[in-house]
Amino acid sequence: MTAKRGDRERVAEAIERMPLVDHHVHGMLADPLVEAELLDAMLQADQADRTAVFDSQFGFAVRRWCAPALGLEPFADAAEYLVTRSELGFDEATSRILRASGITTYLIDDGHAPERLLPDERMMRLAGARSYPIVRLETLAETAMAGASSGDEFLERLEAALATRAARAVGYKTIAAYRVGLALDPARPTAAEVAAAADAWFAAGAASAQRPRLADATIIRHLAWWALEQGSVLQVHVGFGDGDLRFDRADPFLLQPFLAATQHTGGRVVLLHCYPFVREAGMLAHLYPHVHLDAGLALGQVGANADVVLRESLDLAPFSKVLFSTDAWGAPERVLVGAAAWRDAATGVLADYVDRHDWLADDAIRVAELMAWRNAEALYGRRFVMP
């Protein structure tokens, strides 16, 4: 029992000190950052009542973990928190919150509202960390369409953009769930089908739109196949998201035919977020050799319940396929809460395996390391963490 207690503490301490690779995150809102904007960014819901932010698991988690980063007591109240944050100033508050996360590497998807966000370089200076780009395929296609003079020209520009970005990107992201749902036709679209779809999108006025919006399943499938056939990593939004998403179309089981069809391409898939379909995602990671998952976003949002969600991610997926991410956007609090909720949940779950299921502490620590950074290094084929 004493030995066990010592084991639990060893696991907890190892996880506390462990560097984290956040393999899916977005940029932070640029200054000046007004309070209303900050509160909006803390929620997934643009239109929800702002006062509800602090009366939620996420809000309690901010008070628990972010207040101390600002020099306050844990669970300082919301008003005190916001005043202190404001007094510290943008750079100091941002830096303290980001650095408290222990994240040393960020893989950044800048596809959502980049014009409102800090440049990655400045964010990294404040965070004391390094970043690598993830390219959002729909955004790339929309940029290629803007101002194109034909469907053909769009495809030429798209090809050029993919070649340019592919040289620097560590992976790709698709929000097919938002645009067409995850029930993708598994067949690789032919060149003729892609050309016809490009023509149709162009004919619908996309090129002259303020912001072209890609919602064509053929082009999205083309992009997804392209990324996988490159041998690259394709991040796929699954489950919980904002109000543009139909949740019933974001169930990963709908993606099963596509996953079956792409398993021998050489590319790899990461199912992102997944809540409430975490077990379902784990089943797919069990079955298909190229499928991985994380439970990012959910862990921070569910706060004190994160252990339940993390545990589900470890049901059927091999431990080498479960990753850490925060999916934070806009508010540094989401980064810190995501990281702290992961450490808290990983400690709770793995120490419980040690206590109640006799796992060796070394095994528990190794599984934590896999999730924290080793699986990300293996998946993206890069060394992210300095020895």
Add this chain to the structure above:
Amino acid sequence: MTAKRGDRERVAEAIERMPLVDHHVHGMLADPLVEAELLDAMLQADQADRTAVFDSQFGFAVRRWCAPALGLEPFADAAEYLVTRSELGFDEATSRILRASGITTYLIDDGHAPERLLPDERMMRLAGARSYPIVRLETLAETAMAGASSGDEFLERLEAALATRAARAVGYKTIAAYRVGLALDPARPTAAEVAAAADAWFAAGAASAQRPRLADATIIRHLAWWALEQGSVLQVHVGFGDGDLRFDRADPFLLQPFLAATQHTGGRVVLLHCYPFVREAGMLAHLYPHVHLDAGLALGQVGANADVVLRESLDLAPFSKVLFSTDAWGAPERVLVGAAAWRDAATGVLADYVDRHDWLADDAIRVAELMAWRNAEALYGRRFVMP
């Protein structure tokens, strides 16, 4: 640790004493109450083997919590329980069981088999509590149709009934899930569409049926929009129910387009029961400002597992949007078990947040109060609990 232990006890004691507003319940079976009827009412399933009642989480919960209300030891066996209950007589047994729940206010939906139930006034005398009516929209429409001489007359009678009932009701209930499924067309039906649907329902012989049965999606949508545009509360059956329900049509994700369309009406929605879709309901409550939920029915039915379900209801929903209910029908045991399972689960979950996630005891107690009665007062805009 001693401080922590004291905190856990403070939370448990506060929850034990907390008044409860049961915002969704039905009437109790009238006397004389024969044993077979009582046992049937304890189950959601009319046709299930009666002897199974006590070999279930619900049955164990009855032995745990209702036996002491009758003066027996906790976990007295089923036969002893039924004999003692019968010896005490209808009024005494009913009164003891209902009063042991600590529920001070009931919002009663009398839409299901009201002819078999106690008048609300008598039930309230036995319970030592107050009640307010919830109007079941489908039942109101069916009553308006009975004996109507045309679709037009039905609509006139319906309008009159809505006006009359609206003056007294604290909210409305729809069982759209049972009748047409939750995949409601989000568009508000036009007057012409409603008139055509009324004509069609009439033409199908509804008015001369023993009991007209409303299963027309247009009329149901019309009623739901009407309630929301009144600025009222619309309770929506979601998830687990009896054998008249197709469970796959009771998934709240199917309701998402309707929720998106109605978010600016001024009305509010409560997703009722929700099991096994509690997390899904919480996602919708997170996203849409007018959406609330409870996990009533499920908490009592799953008994010793209620903490898992309650925890899920606190994943993504703001704490100001999670309500308490029992959804009891017929058997007072369902009222007491629903209330006791809620107290037990709330204590377990919130004390765990205090113990393992460092929540302040005062915060935990406040979140419990929100669920117990404060959210109900805010949602229905009434003062239910005396100071």
Add this chain to the structure above:
Amino acid sequence: MTAKRGDRERVAEAIERMPLVDHHVHGMLADPLVEAELLDAMLQADQADRTAVFDSQFGFAVRRWCAPALGLEPFADAAEYLVTRSELGFDEATSRILRASGITTYLIDDGHAPERLLPDERMMRLAGARSYPIVRLETLAETAMAGASSGDEFLERLEAALATRAARAVGYKTIAAYRVGLALDPARPTAAEVAAAADAWFAAGAASAQRPRLADATIIRHLAWWALEQGSVLQVHVGFGDGDLRFDRADPFLLQPFLAATQHTGGRVVLLHCYPFVREAGMLAHLYPHVHLDAGLALGQVGANADVVLRESLDLAPFSKVLFSTDAWGAPERVLVGAAAWRDAATGVLADYVDRHDWLADDAIRVAELMAWRNAEALYGRRFVMP
């Protein structure tokens, strides 16, 4: 508290010693058994990376429970485990692993790749147990079709085969989920419909195929109705399976109309495996008097998380309707891990009910016995366990 501690130990000891009836299992791979084959059989996924086997809940469970059966320390590493297993030889290793499970009776479905498996008699000698056959309906039909000269002849041979097998089988199994999905038309097919379907299957060349494959919904429904109208037990694959299965078609809610239609046939249904739809299966077992479930397969695969899954199986299903199985195929490790995970989870969950929900230890032990073997005896109408 001391009394409580004693109760917990009583529950744990009783469960440790309890005989188990594995009501759904397959045969074990015949010798010589090469390591690659063994590792493949440990996973549900034929095509997954073999090295992932030990980096998973299942792999950790093998190290925890199977290593001691071979004389190693718990959590011996994978390499040591495989070497020791090989040194012990096929018979000794198989026998030790199977006997450590405490399973005394196996109900064997030999429908999957029987040519690669040990004869049941030899497996039973090694296991020190008895077995009874479960007949897989699709396999029976495929055998009847092989070499038939017409649809009519197929039906004659099928009828004869059913009569022969029915004399010995203790139950039937359908993999409708794999072949046509669970959204079965609830109507009993007419003789004319069955004859037409048989003709169509024959006309498609089934009889001359190497292995005819039954994927006709009418014939599958015919077989399922036949089994139920015999008053027999029909096992139905639900949820998690291998890559031939579309997971979204394996949701038990899809089967609800069929269950409603067959509830008065006199036959009984067992929903097998069910993960991640365990709660859904429990809802159906609550509602329909002839529906039972197990969470086999999942318990062993999720290892240290099995308590969560077992708990879900006890949410709404009457305790008299929840069974034990391993669904092991090929690798004896799956038998032992399935049994040990069940004992571990049952102990954890039921002792928690005793500790935290005041259940009587005797009640907890009785519920464990129901799941372990009593429900199987009642369901299959046989005495499996010697007094």
